[in-house]
Amino acid sequence: MGSREALFAALFAALLVSVPARAEPSKTDPFGPRQSASLSFFSFFGPGLGVEHETYVRPPWLSFVSGLGFRTTGGADFTTLTLTPSLEGRVWLGNIGPWRGKDQRMTGLLLALREDVAWTVVEDEAQKRLAGTAVELSETVSLGYRFLIWRVHITPLLGAALTTQLDPRGRLAPTTFLSGKLAVTFGIML
Amino acid sequence: MRALLLASLALGCSAPTTLANVSYDDRFGEATSLDLFLPVGDPGPRPLVVFLHGGLFQRGDKADDRAAAARLASSGFVAATVNYRLGAGAPFPAAVHDVACALAFLRRGSADYGIDPDRVAVVGYASGAYLAAMLGVAAGAPDLAPDCDAGVTGPPAAVVAGSGFYDLTTLAERKEVQAFVGGEMEALPERYAAASPLLRVGPGAPPFLLTHGEFDFVLPPEQSHRMEEALASWGNEVRLLSLFDPGHFLAAGADNGGLYGGGVRDRPESWIVLIDFLEQTLGLP
Numbered sequence: 001m002g003s004r005e006a007l008f009a010a011l012f013a014a015l016l017v018s019v020p021a022r023a024e025p026s027k028t029d030p031f032g033p034r035q036s037a038s039l040s041f042f043s044f045f046g047p048g049l050g051v052e053h054e055t056y057v058r059p060p061w062l063s064f065v066s067g068l069g070f071r072t073t074g075g076a077d078f079t080t081l082t083l084t085p086s087l088e089g090r091v092w093l094g095n096i097g098p099w100r101g102k103d104q105r106m107t108g109l110l111l112a113l114r115e116d117v118a119w120t121v122v123e124d125e126a127q128k129r130l131a132g133t134a135v136e137l138s139e140t141v142s143l144g145y146r147f148l149i150w151r152v153h154i155t156p157l158l159g160a161a162l163t164t165q166l167d168p169r170g171r172l173a174p175t176t177f178l179s180g181k182l183a184v185t186f187g188i189m190l
Numbered sequence: 191m192r193a194l195l196l197a198s199l200a201l202g203c204s205a206p207t208t209l210a211n212v213s214y215d216d217r218f219g220e221a222t223s224l225d226l227f228l229p230v231g232d233p234g235p236r237p238l239v240v241f242l243h244g245g246l247f248q249r250g251d252k253a254d255d256r257a258a259a260a261r262l263a264s265s266g267f268v269a270a271t272v273n274y275r276l277g278a279g280a281p282f283p284a285a286v287h288d289v290a291c292a293l294a295f296l297r298r299g300s301a302d303y304g305i306d307p308d309r310v311a312v313v314g315y316a317s318g319a320y321l322a323a324m325l326g327v328a329a330g331a332p333d334l335a336p337d338c339d340a341g342v343t344g345p346p347a348a349v350v351a352g353s354g355f356y357d358l359t360t361l362a363e364r365k366e367v368q369a370f371v372g373g374e375m376e377a378l379p380e381r382y383a384a385a386s387p388l389l390r391v392g393p394g395a396p397p398f399l400l401t402h403g404e405f406d407f408v409l410p411p412e413q414s415h416r417m418e419e420a421l422a423s424w425g426n427e428v429r430l431l432s433l434f435d436p437g438h439f440l441a442a443g444a445d446n447g448g449l450y451g452g453g454v455r456d457r458p459e460s461w462i463v464l465i466d467f468l469e470q471t472l473g474l475p
Contacts, residue, residue: 076432
């Protein structure tokens, strides 16, 4: 097991042992655990990490997610670093309207609106100099489904992202483009 | 908020003027046409960036690079997106001839389009990267001299090649490569070697910037690693940006939480190294 995998395993184990007793669906709280901690599935395979914390702010229909991602994807003659704070609102479609079921927890079908602000810096390793920086603003609309087994959940999301790239040094004009997005998070209810 | 931010950053970045479907070789119709993106304002001369699309010589169109060309034109560069002949009816070296003709045509018309003919970069993706590399290492070579009216021209001042392939002898089992070269390698070994920019590398090549996703499932990243080694071994200036990404049609987002459509060329890292490389090799407009 490499150091990255060990880090993920340690993080996940720490999350598991930190789950308070009330994480079990409670008879006194029909909305179940109101907090969640997640890791990005795809960041597991790359040089970086994506973590999220979710709060059930308006049960049974609305939760908010705050996240932080970082990655160091560049290699060969360059090194790169990207930091990305994010905010996401999730409407739990399975808990409202005609689809409303007995389970009122943060599970089932959801609609998400997300904002990411990413800051990227690239160094030219050969010349030991800053190659440049970029800022990305992304709004994403996604449809997802949360599968919940005991306290562990996995949440695939499929959506469309509108992304604007900016060059703080002004060498490049801004650009905006639309792209499809697939995300999967896994974590535990706290 | 976003509109305000964009408006403030876009000051001085006016939308370019577009000249569509300019023919650079009348013999082949729209297959040998290009679109020009001209910045507004100062008539130049300005550096030129020529975009060559991908599609493994079977598909693709100059429109594929429209957004990138428009972005560079809005940043002050003259930009061009180029069609070239595709399919089994135009085997090697037809496409190489075409892009060499397009380069010669643009240099010959530099006064009309506000281009500095000495400050020209060629940017290609996938098979466009192959063609850009060919122009870098073999433009002006006698066996690749085109017979179009624009004549023969020398290599560009800089080459940017993303997710490309450079040694066809190692990809000879692929049907698209066989269609491009005009047969199987057993029958045409010399033609495969002649069609491989990696095997043509020598001293005096223009600066190269290579980019590739390390998990590119369409074209293996080893092609870019080997091209970098070949260029460097002859003392040429070369940089490689290797991205930990699937790369060709999918790329990890900056949020590190999702996979996005598009490729590594859309990623902010790719744009940063592109504009930095253009600044170093051509100078900013």
